[in-house]
Amino acid sequence: MRRVTILGSTGSVGEQALQVVRAHPERLKVHGLAAGRNGVRLAEQLREFSPRVAALHHQDNAADAENAATEAGTEMITGQDGVCRLAADSTADVVISAISGFAGLRPTLAACRAGGILGLANKESVVCAGALLMDEVKASGVTLVPVDSEHNALYQCLLGESRAEVAQLILTASGGPFWDLEPGELHSVTPREALDHPRWDMGDKISIDSATLMNKGLELIEAHWLFGFPLDKIEIVVHPQSAVHSMVRFSDGSIKAHAGPTDMRYPVQYALSFGERWEDPGYAGFSLAGAEWRFEAPDEERFPCLSLARQAADQGGLYPTVLVSADEVAVEAFLCGHIGFMDIPHLVQNALEHLPPPYSRAKEPGLDDIAGVDEWARDHVQRVIMEM
Numbered sequence: 039m040r041r042v043t044i045l046g047s048t049g050s051v052g053e054q055a056l057q058v059v060r061a062h063p064e065r066l067k068v069h070g071l072a073a074g075r076n077g078v079r080l081a082e083q084l085r086e087f088s089p090r091v092a093a094l095h096h097q098d099n100a101a102d103a104e105n106a107a108t109e110a111g112t113e114m115i116t117g118q119d120g121v122c123r124l125a126a127d128s129t130a131d132v133v134i135s136a137i138s139g140f141a142g143l144r145p146t147l148a149a150c151r152a153g154g155i156l157g158l159a160n161k162e163s164v165v166c167a168g169a170l171l172m173d174e175v176k177a178s179g180v181t182l183v184p185v186d187s188e189h190n191a192l193y194q195c196l197l198g199e200s201r202a203e204v205a206q207l208i209l210t211a212s213g214g215p216f217w218d219l220e221p222g223e224l225h226s227v228t229p230r231e232a233l234d235h236p237r238w239d240m241g242d243k244i245s246i247d248s249a250t251l252m253n254k255g256l257e258l259i260e261a262h263w264l265f266g267f268p269l270d271k272i273e274i275v276v277h278p279q280s281a282v283h284s285m286v287r288f289s290d291g292s293i294k295a296h297a298g299p300t301d302m303r304y305p306v307q308y309a310l311s312f313g314e315r316w317e318d319p320g321y322a323g324f325s326l327a328g329a330e331w332r333f334e335a336p337d338e339e340r341f342p343c344l345s346l347a348r349q350a351a352d353q354g355g356l357y358p359t360v361l362v363s364a365d366e367v368a369v370e371a372f373l374c375g376h377i378g379f380m381d382i383p384h385l386v387q388n389a390l391e392h393l394p395p396p397y398s399r400a401k402e403p404g405l406d407d408i409a410g411v412d413e414w415a416r417d418h419v420q421r422v423i424m425e426m
């Protein structure tokens with residue numbers, strides 16, 4: 039029986055991780071659950087799974103979860119420190135890190151200290167603190183298994199291969215719901231249209247990032263840190279069918295591709311069962327006969343977030359944190375109807391261009407610098423939105 043902790047249990051990946059637990063009751067037991075604001079849903083999860091410990095970031099919403107915790111015999115803790123304490127609990131065998139956004143950074147770093155297996159979905163932590171995170175992974179000996187579907191695919195393609203013989207990592211991108219729109223049409227798309235992803239059912243933030251292609255920019259940086267290849271060895275191709283999750287090209291010209299259904303329960307199960315291959319309970323169908331797969335070059339003019347991510351990655355230091363934090367505020371403002379879709383890249387670019395010294399000169403930032411720049415970028419973008 040593997041004891042599982044899920045950080046972000048009330049979100050899209052978190053709920054799907056719980057579905058995997060339900061599908062394998064003889065092999066998986068929920069050990070810990072952590073959420074942000076949704077105390078009501080967390081309470082339902084505590085009643086169903088009776089974990090040993092649960093954490094809610096926003097203590098003002100904790101009343102329901104505290105009552106449910108008492109009934110379930112669960113230890114309940116609150117606040118960011120509570121989430122990090124739960125993440126670092128070394129009695130879990132596997133931790134799934136699925137908090138959305140920058141908020142996932144400290145809990146993910148804490149989860150490295152739990153040892154065991156870390157199933158990593160929270161890409162923002164890798165983008166903002168790739169060097170710190172990979173150092174922590176090395177020092178702690180935790181086994182990091184990427185859950186982001188593209189990185190999980192790359193991980194599987196690279197197994198048993200020599201790094202020296204890898205010519206290129208090829209990340210696939212669905213292109214999102216607006217891939218076929220003309221540039222002029224992108225200005226008037228609505229949050230509802232942007233949330234309607236053609237292939238994947240995901241949380242709001244990553245759905246908007248998929249529509250702007252910022253998600254692929256973040257994934258480029260994520261792949262760079264997770265697999266240790268330079269940025270110019272990582273290519274992006276748009277593949278609207280999302281059947282091929284990513285590929286590796288080798289020095290002899292062979293390409294290894296990982297394909298499968300567009301369903302996050304597969305990479306989550308891969309992490310939860312790591313080291314073994316458990317049967318597919320039938321989460322989703324996948325048929326090859328009659329399938330037509332298309333691959334196209336990305337269009338960075340129509341989707342400038344991709345080049346902004348490359349630029350931030352090349353600049354390094356604290357620029358990737360500016361990218362993440364500015365994007366988070368801009369996406370939130372778009373979802374609230376305060377700005378248009380194409381304002382998102384403009385706001386991110388504005389923040390990248392205005393990062394002041396000494397932040398702009400930092401080469402190997404620590405956690406405090408990263409937290410400081412997160413705050414700076416949020417304030418900066420909010421100020422620019424107010425002036426718009």
Ligand SMILES: NC(=O)c1ccc[n+]([C@@H]2O[C@H](COP(=O)([O-])OP(=O)(O)OC[C@H]3O[C@@H](n4cnc5c(N)ncnc54)[C@H](OP(=O)(O)O)[C@@H]3O)[C@@H](O)[C@H]2O)c1
Pocket residue numbers: 045046047048049050051052072073074075076077095121135136137138139141142159160161162185186187238239240241242243244302
């Ligand atoms: N969804 C996908 O298919 C997918 C695929 C690949 C990678 N990812 C990555 O996985 C991560 C999660 O994505 P998602 O789509 O599952 O997001 P989501 O549906 O928005 O869920 C986010 C989760 O994080 C929790 N959370 C937010 N702030 C928190 C805090 N300060 N402390 C503790 N928990 C907090 C939320 O709790 P409350 O709801 O209680 O506030 C919720 O459980 C993101 O980094 C995303 O890029 C997602």
